[in-house]
Amino acid sequence: MSYLRFDKTLMINLQESLPREILRTNRSGAYHCTTIVDCNTRKYHGLLVIPVPNLDDENHVLLSSLDETVIQHGAEFNLGLHKYQGNHFSPNGHKYIREFDCENIPTTTYRVGGVILRKEKIFVHHENRILIRYTLVDAHSATTLRFRPFLAFRSVREYTHENAQASRDYQLVENGIKTCMYPGYPELFMQLNKKNEFHFQPDWYRGIEYPKEQERGYDFNEDLYVPGYFEVDIKKGENVVFSAGISEISPRKLKQTFESEVADRTPRDSFYHCLKNSAHQFHNKQGEEHYVLAGYPWFKCRARDLFISLPGLTWAYGEQDEFEDVMNSAEKAIREFINGEPSSYKIYEMEHPDVLLWAVWALQQYAKETSRENCRQMYGNLLEEIVDYIRERRHGNLFLHENGLLYTNGTEKAVTWMNSTANGRPVIPRTGYIVEVNALWYNALRFVADMVREGGNEILADTLDAQAEVTGKSFVDVFRNEYGYLFDYVDGYMMDWSVRPNMIFTVAFDYSPLDRAQKKQVLDIVTKELLTPKGLRTLSPKSGGYNPNYVGPQIQRDYAYHQGTAWPWLMGFYMEAYLRIYKVSGVSFVERYLIGMEDEMTSHCIGALPELFDGNPPFVGRGAVSFAMNTAEILRILKLLSKYNL
Numbered sequence: 001m002s003y004l005r006f007d008k009t010l011m012i013n014l015q016e017s018l019p020r021e022i023l024r025t026n027r028s029g030a031y032h033c034t035t036i037v038d039c040n041t042r043k044y045h046g047l048l049v050i051p052v053p054n055l056d057d058e059n060h061v062l063l064s065s066l067d068e069t070v071i072q073h074g075a076e077f078n079l080g081l082h083k084y085q086g087n088h089f090s091p092n093g094h095k096y097i098r099e100f101d102c103e104n105i106p107t108t109t110y111r112v113g114g115v116i117l118r119k120e121k122i123f124v125h126h127e128n129r130i131l132i133r134y135t136l137v138d139a140h141s142a143t144t145l146r147f148r149p150f151l152a153f154r155s156v157r158e159y160t161h162e163n164a165q166a167s168r169d170y171q172l173v174e175n176g177i178k179t180c181m182y183p184g185y186p187e188l189f190m191q192l193n194k195k196n197e198f199h200f201q202p203d204w205y206r207g208i209e210y211p212k213e214q215e216r217g218y219d220f221n222e223d224l225y226v227p228g229y230f231e232v233d234i235k236k237g238e239n240v241v242f243s244a245g246i247s248e249i250s251p252r253k254l255k256q257t258f259e260s261e262v263a264d265r266t267p268r269d270s271f272y273h274c275l276k277n278s279a280h281q282f283h284n285k286q287g288e289e290h291y292v293l294a295g296y297p298w299f300k301c302r303a304r305d306l307f308i309s310l311p312g313l314t315w316a317y318g319e320q321d322e323f324e325d326v327m328n329s330a331e332k333a334i335r336e337f338i339n340g341e342p343s344s345y346k347i348y349e350m351e352h353p354d355v356l357l358w359a360v361w362a363l364q365q366y367a368k369e370t371s372r373e374n375c376r377q378m379y380g381n382l383l384e385e386i387v388d389y390i391r392e393r394r395h396g397n398l399f400l401h402e403n404g405l406l407y408t409n410g411t412e413k414a415v416t417w418m419n420s421t422a423n424g425r426p427v428i429p430r431t432g433y434i435v436e437v438n439a440l441w442y443n444a445l446r447f448v449a450d451m452v453r454e455g456g457n458e459i460l461a462d463t464l465d466a467q468a469e470v471t472g473k474s475f476v477d478v479f480r481n482e483y484g485y486l487f488d489y490v491d492g493y494m495m496d497w498s499v500r501p502n503m504i505f506t507v508a509f510d511y512s513p514l515d516r517a518q519k520k521q522v523l524d525i526v527t528k529e530l531l532t533p534k535g536l537r538t539l540s541p542k543s544g545g546y547n548p549n550y551v552g553p554q555i556q557r558d559y560a561y562h563q564g565t566a567w568p569w570l571m572g573f574y575m576e577a578y579l580r581i582y583k584v585s586g587v588s589f590v591e592r593y594l595i596g597m598e599d600e601m602t603s604h605c606i607g608a609l610p611e612l613f614d615g616n617p618p619f620v621g622r623g624a625v626s627f628a629m630n631t632a633e634i635l636r637i638l639k640l641l642s643k644y645n646l
Contacts, residue, residue, distance in 0.1 A: 003269045004103045004606055011037060011097040014089065021605045021625050022106050023296050024123045025281040032123055032130050033297050036606065037094040039081040040065060042212040044156045044297035048244045050128045055184050057346065061152040062188050063244045064224050066132065069146035070112050077112040083209045102606055104267050114140040122261050126285060129245030131258045136234045146231050147242060149190055150205065150224040153181035156297065159222035162204040166225055175251040179227055186246040193241040193254035196232035217553030271598040274607040275635050279313045282628040289329040291346060295611060295624035303350045304417060305629055306330060307358035308569070311365035312632025316639040323366060331382055334359060338389050352415050353398040353408040356386045357440035364447050364510065376455050387448050387464065404471035405433045405478060406441050418538065420561035428562055432491025435479055439506040442471050446511035472513030484521035499529050499540035501570045507577035523577055533596035534613035536570035538562040548615030550622040564615040568597065572633025576640060587644045590637065597634055609634065
């Protein structure tokens, strides 16, 4: 039994198959994303979506889709699927699908009369090239395949429409063509491993619709350009490989390249392997630099997401070198920021007040996995520089007050992970003393104090410990209320009584200003009011403004984003907190909980975890189809569990 296999019954039912998406990446920023029936439902979907650095910092859809037609005895059977106006789907190629399997690589098996055709897709690592292999499993007579490419040549954030500026020019290359619709774009090479005929028949396919954009209240239709079609004969048992990329390839290499790429993949045959595969997809290597993308299909490399996800995306399955590689790029970006230099790295939002503290937390995880000695040798100077930078009050929006707490202004601009905005203003204006920022600060002070003391610098260690004492006492005084939980933020006499998950970090971190009884009180209220099978709610149903469903137009979604929706990444810290309090007796609870997460592997984006879930049953997955922090934290919990199950 395959772990990620879908039968004919599900595939031909568009209500079931269209919400399920598939994502493959080349680990250098390019990706292929569509639904499991190959019908694009978002403007971000496409067969070949790549960064074009000389144009901008966005991804661009070059090849939107490829329609295949099986021809026998002059009869044509088109296997493509597009949505057009009036809820009209055409040409309904999904009806020929017998099964879809993406345990190893995405594989669709079609049956048309006596013809059985298998289609397998793979993205070449660190190259802007997708390969599709077609195998004629069975046929009783001469068979021809026709391939019709749908070209977009646009940013993922825009649409293309029929226009006179689009170039129709193309040049023949070995077993294929190259073409480029607009200046500034790279040429797209489409080639087959076998001699074929290209028929130049330029046309625009008008009014293709993307229902996922429609749901959000955005424009949702475009026209796609088809330059013509390729035709190739195929015999029973034979395979034909189609390549789309931005450089020419020798057709003789296509089969071998395909096979070597397949051999390099780990089968997604378990929950752990799905998560590990998903984790690898966030890595983005650009020349010498190595980033972590926050999610697909629209997120870039955000500093906070990078530091929170880095341990889970590397350490959780023993990739120390990958951690160090990413950290090498991140460290340079941190130093540029600290020194007030212009940023030369594509790591965004470094200025947010909690980011440097999350960097300390990430290095703390590194110390736990290697050794403190190793961490001190690699990152000791960086840790000291970060803490000095904050203590010396050099940060533009992080003010160390006499009471030892950090003050942040978040009324005009969203500055924490709860960053939704509406009409240019934060939906949740978290300002003043913010609970997780100060929990991170206390944890950072204690951790760096221990690190430098072990390195022989007693004076600095004593200074940081003294600072932590003041911070810890003020933390309890300011944040803890008479009901035993923590205020989300406090600004003078303004206290946010909302029950939110940000207090859980204080229980999860290695160093906490709370005693065990106080930690348990926080854990209890989070368990009672925020825990769902898919993550922690961002707001308790008992608190005012609870809005658990992330649906409707974008503005409606912005108001719901952190007002009750459930986020899986918070579970990493919740489970860590739970195991801190209950130790071995908490293991079975954590294991049972993770079963609910495993259910997600066959829905939404196959083998991945979406950005968030509705906060009420049936807890539907929403937002970005694959989200780095979620994947990372579930992997980190699995790693933590393994230490209890020795």
